[in-house]
Amino acid sequence: MTIESRAGARARRDIIDAALSAFAQDGFSATSVQHIADAADTSKSGVLYHFDSKERMLDAAITPALDALETILNGLPPRLTSAALEDVIVAFVDFLLAHRREAAIVLIQGRSLASVPVMSRANQLVADLAEAIEAAAPNPSVKLRVGVGLAGTAYVLATGDAYAPDLTPQPDDEVRATLIGVLSDLFARET
Amino acid sequence: MTIESRAGARARRDIIDAALSAFAQDGFSATSVQHIADAADTSKSGVLYHFDSKERMLDAAITPALDALETILNGLPPRLTSAALEDVIVAFVDFLLAHRREAAIVLIQGRSLASVPVMSRANQLVADLAEAIEAAAPNPSVKLRVGVGLAGTAYVLATGDAYAPDLTPQPDDEVRATLIGVLSDLFARET
DNA sequence: ACAAAACCTGACCAAACGGTCTGATACCCT
DNA sequence: AGGGTATCAGACCGTTTGGTCAGGTTTTGT
Numbered sequence: 001m002t003i004e005s006r007a008g009a010r011a012r013r014d015i016i017d018a019a020l021s022a023f024a025q026d027g028f029s030a031t032s033v034q035h036i037a038d039a040a041d042t043s044k045s046g047v048l049y050h051f052d053s054k055e056r057m058l059d060a061a062i063t064p065a066l067d068a069l070e071t072i073l074n075g076l077p078p079r080l081t082s083a084a085l086e087d088v089i090v091a092f093v094d095f096l097l098a099h100r101r102e103a104a105i106v107l108i109q110g111r112s113l114a115s116v117p118v119m120s121r122a123n124q125l126v127a128d129l130a131e132a133i134e135a136a137a138p139n140p141s142v143k144l145r146v147g148v149g150l151a152g153t154a155y156v157l158a159t160g161d162a163y164a165p166d167l168t169p170q171p172d173d174e175v176r177a178t179l180i181g182v183l184s185d186l187f188a189r190e191t
Numbered sequence: 192m193t194i195e196s197r198a199g200a201r202a203r204r205d206i207i208d209a210a211l212s213a214f215a216q217d218g219f220s221a222t223s224v225q226h227i228a229d230a231a232d233t234s235k236s237g238v239l240y241h242f243d244s245k246e247r248m249l250d251a252a253i254t255p256a257l258d259a260l261e262t263i264l265n266g267l268p269p270r271l272t273s274a275a276l277e278d279v280i281v282a283f284v285d286f287l288l289a290h291r292r293e294a295a296i297v298l299i300q301g302r303s304l305a306s307v308p309v310m311s312r313a314n315q316l317v318a319d320l321a322e323a324i325e326a327a328a329p330n331p332s333v334k335l336r337v338g339v340g341l342a343g344t345a346y347v348l349a350t351g352d353a354y355a356p357d358l359t360p361q362p363d364d365e366v367r368a369t370l371i372g373v374l375s376d377l378f379a380r381e382t
Numbered sequence: 383a384c385a386a387a388a389c390c391t392g393a394c395c396a397a398a399c400g401g402t403c404t405g406a407t408a409c410c411c412t
Numbered sequence: 413a414g415g416g417t418a419t420c421a422g423a424c425c426g427t428t429t430g431g432t433c434a435g436g437t438t439t440t441g442t
Contacts, residue, residue: 026303030220108299112217144369152343178335
């Protein structure tokens with residue numbers, strides 16, 4: 001029986017869940033193992049039994065999301081047509097909707113935690129995605145527009161409502177449609 | 192003679208400068224006073240002589256930028272016409288260009304440091320600005336578009352090039368014009 | 383020139399941190 | 413039923429942290 005046994009899996013998931021929320025809200029270095037333990041209703045030792053170190057907790061917490069992002073990347077055609085571009089935009093927005101906390105962590109702490117292996121991987125994936133999408137842009141100005149769109153979309157979804165307090169109560173479907181529209185427009189428009 | 196005397200002012204400015212860069216790059220809680228001291232070529236005690244605590248350093252570092260933002264806010268007419276809106280957008284972009292590091296700190300750590308008074312003020316200012324601009328939006332969908340634009344603009348300028356590595360070498364003038372264009376478009380477009 | 387204020391250093395401290403270790407409890411398989 | 417293992421809790425440890433303090437040096441005002 002592996003460490004992923006059925007009975008012990010719940011505590012493990014609770015810990016990851018608590019860590020994910022804490023890392024996204026308070027930041028990695030500002031989050032103590034004790035705090036995670038409290039949130040997961042266990043002890044510090046209990047946490048460190050499942051994950052050898054704090055860094056490994058971060059690894060376990062965001063790796064699934066990174067795998068999902070990598071899957072999107074691997075599905076990209078070598079050269080993006082504008083029809084394929086639409087698909088990528090949709091996939092990216094859906095990815096953000098599904099992994100808000102992980103996205104917030106990478107978006108906000110990707111640079112400062114670059115020395116952590118899993119974060120290095122995350123940064124690479126983000127750079128690859130941005131490069132792939134921006135490669136379809138005809139000139140630097142459109143690249144910048146797209147950069148703003150991608151970053152803004154990620155930020156709004158990841159942080160929830162810091163810059164737009166009134167909009168999060170909207171159903172996700174509407175938000176999704178609007179965000180896809182924004183990104184598409186930013187591409188289509190010529191300056 | 193006050194503490195702002197001429198001879199001592201340089202060390203003080205060096206410290207603030209080092210703190211600003213460190214807080215923006217590595218985060219407040221991940222930055223040690225010792226690190227700031229090293230970067231400012233002084234000792235930990237030297238730093239803590241000029242600023243009683245780490246929090247007060249943060250305060251001193253970003254307060255000037257917050258004052259500038261507040262000035263922009265106070266200049267807003269009670270109801271934004273579309274011409275006035277353009278002015279606000281320009282002022283905001285210029286503000287971001289002038290205070291990238293401070294913007295990065297607020298943007299990225301505004302939530303997690305909300306308990307620090309100066310950060311609470313920063314969050315309030317940002318919320319006020321967003322509210323003023325979004326109040327000019329005709330419907331929730333445009334609000335979301337504007338939210339994406341504001342956040343994206345701030346993020347791209349603050350973090351430099353995380354999501355658009357190729358564009359920062361551009362001269363600021365071009366970046367400025369493009370960003371103003373993006374924000375204006377996001378407003379003008381109806382979904 | 384000289385006293386006072388400003389400035390800086392090194393030693394020091396209590397608290398909090400991530401992580402280890404020992405042992406107790408719960409669970410599983412045969 | 414019972415041995416083995418997974419799962420935790422509490423005490424503990426070395427390190428690092430923000431911050432204090434006493435003392436020395438430089439600068440300033442007169």
